[in-house]
Amino acid sequence: MIVKVNNEEVRIFKGASVKHALLRYILRIKADVSNIEKLQVKDCKGHQIDQDAPLKEGDSITVKL
Amino acid sequence: MKRLLYLFVILSFIAAGCSQKKGNNYIRASYKTDIHIVSGNDIHGAIENMPMLAAAVDSLRAIDKSLLVLSAGDNRTGNPLNDLYTIPAFPMVALMNYIGFDASTFGNHEFDSEQPLLSKLINLSNFPYICANVFPDTELGIQNIPYKFFDVKGVKVCILGVIQLGIQGIPDSNPDHLKGIRFEGVEETINKYLYLRDQCDVFILLSHIGYEDDCAMAEKFPQFDLIVGGHTHTQIEGGELHNGVLITQNVNKLQRVTHTILTVENGKVTGKRAENIEISSSKNKNPFVAQIVEKFSDNPELKRVLAVATAPFSTYEELGLLMCDALKEMTHSEIGFTNMGGVRYDTHPKGDFTVDDVLRLDPFGNGVVIMELTPKEIEDMLIACFYADRNRFPYTSGIKCDVEYTANAKNEPEKVVKLTLTTDDGKPLDPNKKYKVAGNAYAVTVSDSPREDEGREFGSISSDLLIKFLTEKKQINYSGRRCLTEHIVK
Numbered sequence: 001m002i003v004k005v006n007n008e009e010v011r012i013f014k015g016a017s018v019k020h021a022l023l024r025y026i027l028r029i030k031a032d033v034s035n036i037e038k039l040q041v042k043d044c045k046g047h048q049i050d051q052d053a054p055l056k057e058g059d060s061i062t063v064k065l
Numbered sequence: 066m067k068r069l070l071y072l073f074v075i076l077s078f079i080a081a082g083c084s085q086k087k088g089n090n091y092i093r094a095s096y097k098t099d100i101h102i103v104s105g106n107d108i109h110g111a112i113e114n115m116p117m118l119a120a121a122v123d124s125l126r127a128i129d130k131s132l133l134v135l136s137a138g139d140n141r142t143g144n145p146l147n148d149l150y151t152i153p154a155f156p157m158v159a160l161m162n163y164i165g166f167d168a169s170t171f172g173n174h175e176f177d178s179e180q181p182l183l184s185k186l187i188n189l190s191n192f193p194y195i196c197a198n199v200f201p202d203t204e205l206g207i208q209n210i211p212y213k214f215f216d217v218k219g220v221k222v223c224i225l226g227v228i229q230l231g232i233q234g235i236p237d238s239n240p241d242h243l244k245g246i247r248f249e250g251v252e253e254t255i256n257k258y259l260y261l262r263d264q265c266d267v268f269i270l271l272s273h274i275g276y277e278d279d280c281a282m283a284e285k286f287p288q289f290d291l292i293v294g295g296h297t298h299t300q301i302e303g304g305e306l307h308n309g310v311l312i313t314q315n316v317n318k319l320q321r322v323t324h325t326i327l328t329v330e331n332g333k334v335t336g337k338r339a340e341n342i343e344i345s346s347s348k349n350k351n352p353f354v355a356q357i358v359e360k361f362s363d364n365p366e367l368k369r370v371l372a373v374a375t376a377p378f379s380t381y382e383e384l385g386l387l388m389c390d391a392l393k394e395m396t397h398s399e400i401g402f403t404n405m406g407g408v409r410y411d412t413h414p415k416g417d418f419t420v421d422d423v424l425r426l427d428p429f430g431n432g433v434v435i436m437e438l439t440p441k442e443i444e445d446m447l448i449a450c451f452y453a454d455r456n457r458f459p460y461t462s463g464i465k466c467d468v469e470y471t472a473n474a475k476n477e478p479e480k481v482v483k484l485t486l487t488t489d490d491g492k493p494l495d496p497n498k499k500y501k502v503a504g505n506a507y508a509v510t511v512s513d514s515p516r517e518d519e520g521r522e523f524g525s526i527s528s529d530l531l532i533k534f535l536t537e538k539k540q541i542n543y544s545g546r547r548c549l550t551e552h553i554v555k
Binding site: 011049 | 275297524
């Protein structure tokens with residue numbers, strides 16, 4: 001499935017959680033993954049969501065690195 | 066006559082003051098009162114936070130002993146102390162019983178329990194599972210109800226429950242655990258039960274469908290006063306009004322719960338407000354619940370012997386191969402793989418292999434992903450995993466890997482220059498075939514390489530599959546077994 005992280009498309013397995021999309025995005029942009037679990041993630045409406053939150057096709061999340 | 070008139074006035078007052086159903090002529094409550102609700106969602110086995118939740122509930126019950134305590138589902142999955150208890154997930158049910166939950170809906174993770182265990186858990190619960198779009202075959206013994214009326218200080222509260230369905234029309238869980246259960250669409254289900262609106266003062270949807278769908282349901286069904294939501298772990302500050310319907314939800318594992326107050330006047334909700342209560346960071350604990358949690362944390366199940374190792378394990382590779390065999394066999398795949406960093410110790414003595422040994426070997430609670438891949442896609446994925454896992458090549462089952470690297474200044478592998486994959490009996494892989502590959506979700510995620518099939522979540526965590534694998538095998542011997550040959554080329 002395809003989701004968006006910081007407006008960039010990320011292809012990921014069906015049933016992935018926020019943490020998986022985030023990890024793939026961060027590795028792709030070659031940013032630091034060491035503190036990944038502390039990153040604050042928001043959904044497309046600006047609500048905080050935790051990293052175990054499930055994702056579905058087309059979801060869009062943002063994270064401040 | 067005066068006496069009769071007096072009696073009539075008293076009876077009229079009682080009839081008007083209490084909500085009750087008389088055939089189809091439902092008489093609504095005629096006084097003003099506040100209904101207090103505490104709701105959590107996606108607790109995911111966080112038994113460690115139940116003492117703080119109990120303290121918060123105690124405080125609110127001191128204000129209003131008619132407090133309703135609700136869970137919007139996913140009470141289990143996420144904590145081995147809960148999920149691997151002798152009766153899996155029983156600690157959470159026992160603690161919810163003690164705290165006095167009034168109802169839960171099913172979350173998709175309730176179905177992570179195998180069906181006989183889910184049936185047992187429901188029987189052990191002192192609260193009902195309210196879920197109107199789940200229809201288990203009678204012989205499964207899974208008991209849920211579509212809705213329930215609660216009399217709260219004379220106000221009639223009706224709670225209707227629903228669970229999310231994925232694109233295949235079933236909740237996101239292990240499909241094997243969903244056999245014999247029929248599911249109906251959420252909207253269709255709600256339509257069917259809208260008549261309940263006329264039979265109550267307060268109409269609540271206890272939902273495990275996610276924030277976005279909660280908003281959509283609020284737009285379509287303003288008949289609800291409140292939607293207590295779950296599934297997407299969305300932190301709503303207090304509550305949000307959508308089309309006049311108040312929606313609440315919190316992030317997972319009882320970091321917070323919501324305290325909602327509905328003011329009911331003359332049988333109608335005239336005021337709605339909600340606030341979040343911090344739970345996981347609270348210092349207030351119910352000491353008795355803390356003692357129960359302590360008891361559950363000393364889990365005898367962790368010492369259970371799953372299998373006997375007839376020879377010691379002496380390398381990461383031997384233990385990695387064991388993990389890959391479990392991934393491959395328990396998902397009926399042809400190939401299993403795991404990143405080397407996912408194997409957390411390198412030796413294990415001859416003798417008992419316990420649940421605790423599994424959880425130390427594979428402590429991350431990683432899901433499992435199944436993919437259909439060509440040999441070229443497998444090669445690319447394994448190489449991508451090598452680079453993402455600090456230049457350590459992953460372990461595999463069902464295929465053997467012969468890999469050549471160039472070296473860095475410390476003579477450590479730097480760049481893969483050649484990778485040869487063969488079947489266990491030394492034959493090359495068929496380039497025209499797609500192989501069913503199972504990997505842990507972390508390894509699959511970091512292995513960012515081109516492939517047509519990104520895969521799908523299998524519905525179990527990798528340590529659970531290893532526990533099942535060892536239980537089936539009873540005896541294991543991985544001494545000297547190899548899946549990986551590595552060469553440094555000059």
